[in-house]
Amino acid sequence: MAAVTLSSAPELSDDQLLARFARGDRDALDELFRRYRSAAYRVAYRLLGREADALDAVQESFIKALTHLHNFQGRSSFKTWLLRVVSNASLDLGRQRGRREAVSLEAVASTEPEAGPLVTFDRPTQGLEREELRDLLQEALASLPEAQRRTFVLHVDGELNYREVAEVLGISIGTVMSRLFYARQKLRAYLGRRVER
Amino acid sequence: MNSRHDPNEPLRPDPIGSDLRGLFRAGAPAEPSEREWAAALDRVHRGVARPRVAPVPVCRWRLGILVAASLAAAAAVALAVAMPSFRGNTDQPGEEIADVVELPVMDAADVEILSMDAADAGAIVVGNLPLRRPIVFMEPGDIALRSLERDPEGDFPDVHMHREGDSSPMIWAPLSIKP
Numbered sequence: 469m470a471a472v473t474l475s476s477a478p479e480l481s482d483d484q485l486l487a488r489f490a491r492g493d494r495d496a497l498d499e500l501f502r503r504y505r506s507a508a509y510r511v512a513y514r515l516l517g518r519e520a521d522a523l524d525a526v527q528e529s530f531i532k533a534l535t536h537l538h539n540f541q542g543r544s545s546f547k548t549w550l551l552r553v554v555s556n557a558s559l560d561l562g563r564q565r566g567r568r569e570a571v572s573l574e575a576v577a578s579t580e581p582e583a584g585p586l587v588t589f590d591r592p593t594q595g596l597e598r599e600e601l602r603d604l605l606q607e608a609l610a611s612l613p614e615a616q617r618r619t620f621v622l623h624v625d626g627e628l629n630y631r632e633v634a635e636v637l638g639i640s641i642g643t644v645m646s647r648l649f650y651a652r653q654k655l656r657a658y659l660g661r662r663v664e665r
Numbered sequence: 666m667n668s669r670h671d672p673n674e675p676l677r678p679d680p681i682g683s684d685l686r687g688l689f690r691a692g693a694p695a696e697p698s699e700r701e702w703a704a705a706l707d708r709v710h711r712g713v714a715r716p717r718v719a720p721v722p723v724c725r726w727r728l729g730i731l732v733a734a735s736l737a738a739a740a741a742v743a744l745a746v747a748m749p750s751f752r753g754n755t756d757q758p759g760e761e762i763a764d765v766v767e768l769p770v771m772d773a774a775d776v777e778i779l780s781m782d783a784a785d786a787g788a789i790v791v792g793n794l795p796l797r798r799p800i801v802f803m804e805p806g807d808i809a810l811r812s813l814e815r816d817p818e819g820d821f822p823d824v825h826m827h828r829e830g831d832s833s834p835m836i837w838a839p840l841s842i843k844p
Binding site: 494497498501505506509510513514519522523526527528530531534535598599601602604605613624625652655656659 | 685686688689691692693694695696697701702705706708709710712713817
């Protein structure tokens, strides 16, 4: 992607960029895309498990988020709004495509993890290639109920705080904390069998 | 599980929990290439540039015309059905109309009120009035608690029964319960 330089002035806020986008400024869209594409991609990937599907979900979500800005109305940040669309789109896409990867991951997750490569938390890439670690984490995530997985992914991969996750999911902060508590417990239990301490 | 832990290194209480975020960062998915990002951005540009259907505001007078036209059409149909002279020559004069079939001019799905003045709200009645009394699906006496099971996440709720012979249970699951 070509580098985007809107100006040498201080970085524009999301609201300013959205206002420019509304006036037809293509560079504003480029900048919004550059800012949030990575977080959107991580969330979509964690929920879908396939890179191509994740990229599809990201681009569709940007289109949907930007063409439905009247629903956004600035009640939350653009990032929160976008990740809400991303997580919904990812789950929809996963259902539309028959949960291909999710089903296979859940099948894997339902079996006891055994004799796999070990990973250390101190140096996570030691003992595992990054791709293997990524697959292991996908297996662990697949062992969570959908609500916990979505909450955890928005918090950790989407880098949203409790309040923002609550906004995205339309739940209370207490429910976010509860889901994260149980998600962490289950991830510990799953990964603990594979992780060196 | 074998261990590579250095015995001289101080033990941390919960290394897995405290470093879970770091582990997920280390295992983050590989990002698309700049070329793939550029292609995706191009599709986003094309996607947002598609013509959008903007809601068409309906003026009060246009809404009035719509309603008047509907009423006129309905009246014409009613007259045509009810008055033999409107039906043209029949093969057997004087024969009563055997069947009167409703001819729907429009139904609820054909009418969409996009906006109206609040002051006019009381003047519009469309279709049947909504049900205004509560619908009771079941009452306390209809419920009998036979058994309880753990939910899929392993939680087991607390159950308290009413003391005065009422079989209605009160069930709740505190968040602090471990699975």
